[in-house]
Amino acid sequence: MGEKFFLFSFLLCLPLAKAGLNFFISQQESFRVLGLVAELAYVRDGSINDVAQHFVVPVPSHIQELCFVWVNADSKAVKYSIFTKDNSMQSVNHVSLNISNQGVVPREPQIFCLLLPCTTILPSKLEVSMKINFTSFNNVTVLNVVMKKDCSSEFRNAEQDVLSKVIPAEDSSFMLYVAVGVAFGILVVSLAAASCFLCPKHNLCHQQPPRTIVPSGTALYSPVQATCNEDLGAATLCVSDPAAHQIVVEDKTSFRLQRNNIHIGSTLLEGTFGSIFHATLQIPCQPLKDVIVKTVKHNAAEMQVRLMMEEGTRFQDLVHQNIYPLIGIVDGDGCRPLLVYPSVTYGNLKRWLLYCRGSLDGSLPHPLCTQDLVTIALHVLRGVQYLHQQNIIHRDLATRNCVIDDQFHVKLTDMALSRDFFPNDYHCLGDNENRPIKWMAMESLTRREFSTSSDIWSFGVVLWEVTTLAQQPYVEIDPFEVGRVLRDGYRLTQPINCPDELYAIMAYCWASSKSDRPTAPQLYRELHQFHHQLNEYI
Template identity: 50%
Template structure:
């Protein structure tokens, strides 16, 4: 991360920008998709895990091929509905392939794509037994007395999730990819609380309350965006740091909505005036201090992910001494 230099705002241009399929040279994406393309007969769709107006996520089963034809693998299958427009289909394909070719323990990469029906392509991802992190956090709430809900997860377990996510973002940044939409809705959880960062395909549709259109006809995760991303649409490793701070707040609140009482149109002014998310109940001061650092107005004043990793690892070890 240090190699990124000291002015994240000026470096954003050196990072990959993902644009709709129609804007890409046809061979680029077509070649990539052809390499992971599978026949529809190998894929069985089971229960719908989540659906929106234009998209669905299924629990599916993928049959092996060749000598492994009898092998059945649980998978997630993302697809669009018949209501999706051509531009939505293109965006779905592009965003589904955002992590294509990457390999890292805390990154979930597309496994295959079925294009038998080009209006409703099927994007296949490795299965994660506990599903989307945001939904999982909601399930971990226990009704408590007095102070409201309590957590099935320990602070140490939540911090460990944060550590895995930092490592995944560091890997993306090494590959010159800025995620631009780090949030619990774009992570999945497997066994043993293994967390992976995913692409953002369908998120706008499946989590409509997390995205807002500020009169520019573009749905954006307004309440996760760094101020320079919100105002000037500038993205850098430092804007991912800001979003990570909000994600850490989501972890400690078990998936609450950030700034529930702030009008999306007033977010920029709210942040300019110095207001930020408040310390969650039961969140240790040291952990809240880490979050607060991520929300410095100037990108240069925010910690690097290497520093955040060190802080969380130290805090994790500290918690371990008291168990």
């Protein structure tokens, strides 16, 4: 502890950077992971801190990701390439980043995270190294960050040892009572851990089951024990106790698919409680079809399952070119439910924009210009306009809830599992609910009012995200302060290289009064006219 205190004391004495590259773990993240109120700086004003580079960051077992902040304040562009390695002795690296492995260090402060999940194929003592090469005018600077995480099952082993010593072999009834008690205790601990994860910044919320009552219909989990098809490639999609949940959704028989029609392939995105897989759908007398499958993991509590199904089936009856359709649902039979969607080439819009940001050196086959960005925004807005025509309020408009195909057509998606896949975009303010604070309108934050006007506010943030290639909004503002600064008139600043006319459209969405904001059709006319003007200059 003395060495750790010396390290952070030394880092706190470093002068603040005035220019150059800066790479650090913020004070807030340091407190979350290490319990220390200090900033861990690896690079200050272009100079590497050797003390920090040799410090092994101990990551607690319940922490699923470690987040860093970086910014290049120098006039010279700095390219980066990141390589991660773990000690799992597997050919596939099981840690991942939520940014591209190579690109350009941003000019404004940006947060990115290294995902550190504990899985059964990883060693109990997980050691991860992250090597970053910074290149500027052929000068290469190498930075190493080392982390250790305890992924052992010591709690379970200790529990078994205690039972074997305390319980007499012949007293089977006593053994049964204790086993039931231990199982109940584990369930309580698991639910508590799950609720804490949903609020990674502040351990103040304990997520409650949604208050929405879903219309009665077909149970997704049958209380009758069933045999599941385990031949699903790399994924095992069954629960140990199918009678533990009774999740019910409206019965849409046309959406029901058989589990043996789905063949799970590679993992596309993984969170703590959920996963997205590439898969194939084989229906008799129909051609094989590539699909995307959303599902929950074994450690998902009833709350996560219920939330995924309620949010994932909101758009199941909608048909529009800019709405991502739900092909079908696989449920019942004692296994985890599956949400099946059509395959899209580029996938999640936010992740694709982050990739494009890392390819600003010209290596992207289709370089993005202002016309492309406005086209993306128009596609999103068409989806919003259609939802409002159907009297549906999205409530979570963001690039993370959009997908893009190989024709650069953007489709608006539901928000199922978004909290799990993008935990840094959601915060709870001690009010038992994890919300996209920095995308929400003032009245939604303060009075829980949601309307077509609050969706328009969120679309303004989406337009800002698209223009900045998925930068985090209000990155410098604590979530607890967002409501206050919005009331004081603070808004997102105009992005670099963003035309004044386009920023004026964003600001139009962020009017304090709902009545002063445009409707979706009005906003579409303004944005479409601006897009037409851009084309006239070519």
